[in-house]
Amino acid sequence: MTGPVLVTGATGNVGGAVARSLRAAGVALRVAGTDVRELRERFPGVPAAHLDFGDARTFDAALDGVAALFLLRPPQIARVGPTLNALVDRAARHDVRHVVFASVTGAERNPVVPHHRVERHLRASGLPSTVLRPGFFAQNLADAYRRDIREDHRIYLPAGSGRVAFVDTRDVGDVAAAVLADPAAHRGAAYTLTGPQALDFAEVAALLTETLGRPIRYQAATVGGYLRHLRRRRVPATQAVVQTVLHTGLRRGQAEQVDPALSLLLGRPGRTLRDYVTEHVDRWRWTDGPPPQKVEG
Known part of the structure; x- marks a missing residue:
């Protein structure tokens, strides 16, 4: 891949773990969130972009030039249509070549959780993607x-x-980094991640x-x-x-259920x-x- 990975939710547990794992693996990245100052303090030397899921005007600058997107749903967002799904649509216009979405275990068969609608929209978008479905976090x-x-x-x-087969977000970060280092090998895959x-x-x-x-x-x-x-x-x-x-x-x-996917991927x-x-x-x-x-x- 040429161009950085845009990591959403980088000030949180999962997004932060993904950003740290990507950096450790030598993958170019750009961290994104609503507080650019905090992003720069947490990730010195890493480009930071202002991205507000509630303000589509912030999408284009954050996505400009990126090769891949790590997408995470902030807990407070329930209406994914004008937020996460809108960002997916904008990513397609920017020719983003791969999206990794952090969903939850069972989202594919549970329409109540917002992640279900993001997964469905991502499949319909035609963008190359990988879905990670971690269980409950140790964190x-x-x-x-x-x-x-x-x-x-x-x-x-x-x-x-x-x-509960608790999974550590640090392991989720390492899986995301492994996927984004070789996205073609994981195109269309969905992995349940457990401890x-x-x-x-x-x-x-x-x-x-x-x-x-x-x-x-x-x-x-x-x-x-x-x-x-x-x-x-x-x-x-x-x-x-x-x-x-x-x-x-x-x-x-x-x-x-303990799933072997995480240990096999890592x-x-x-x-x-x-x-x-x-x-x-x-x-x-x-x-x-x-x-x-x-x-x-």
Whole structure:
């Protein structure tokens, strides 16, 4: 490929991992987002472009001269037609030669999640593409679940006893870099990306208890209780619904299967959840004075 890869969502977990993996692999890239200053601070020496999915006027300058696009849906975006799909259409006009879309496990058969509509539009666009369908991220423990773990000493989710083959975003980044280094070999492919082991959330809580040296418990939430919990946490309504749908799907085993694709693509095993927790233990330590009281019930 001649020309850089445009990486959207580069200030987030997945986009940031992809940008770092591309840079480590020596692939030319351009990072994109709404805060160019933050992009330049995180990726010194890497060209940065202003890209706002809500403002199509930013699309052309960001896409100018790029050879490939790594596309990521920001959690707050539910209307993908005028945002992500519009960027795909604009990418076709700029002769972008390959798109890698970070979807989610099961999106191809779940029309409720916005990723389904992006996948369908990408296929219809005729652009050469590869879809990555990672499962639940290990980094969720230090992101979406972090406040509950630190403040309430619990994981609170409507997942029942469902098991999850947690995948590390660093491995997702390495897969994306491998695909973008040789896109023709992956044209039209869709890869489900998981970690090497499936755990239920009681086992995750036990792992955190062991690592942190204080009790962490898993409390299975009802759908209504979880939605109310997210709203109290000021999670936007649409994001809360998508998050709830994805977690309730765990009850039906939607993320329990360990898929070999990641290890085959990388030529090595994926990182385990224990690897991630051990390496990032400070993310869940309470350091702001006396620890809060446990939440009961």
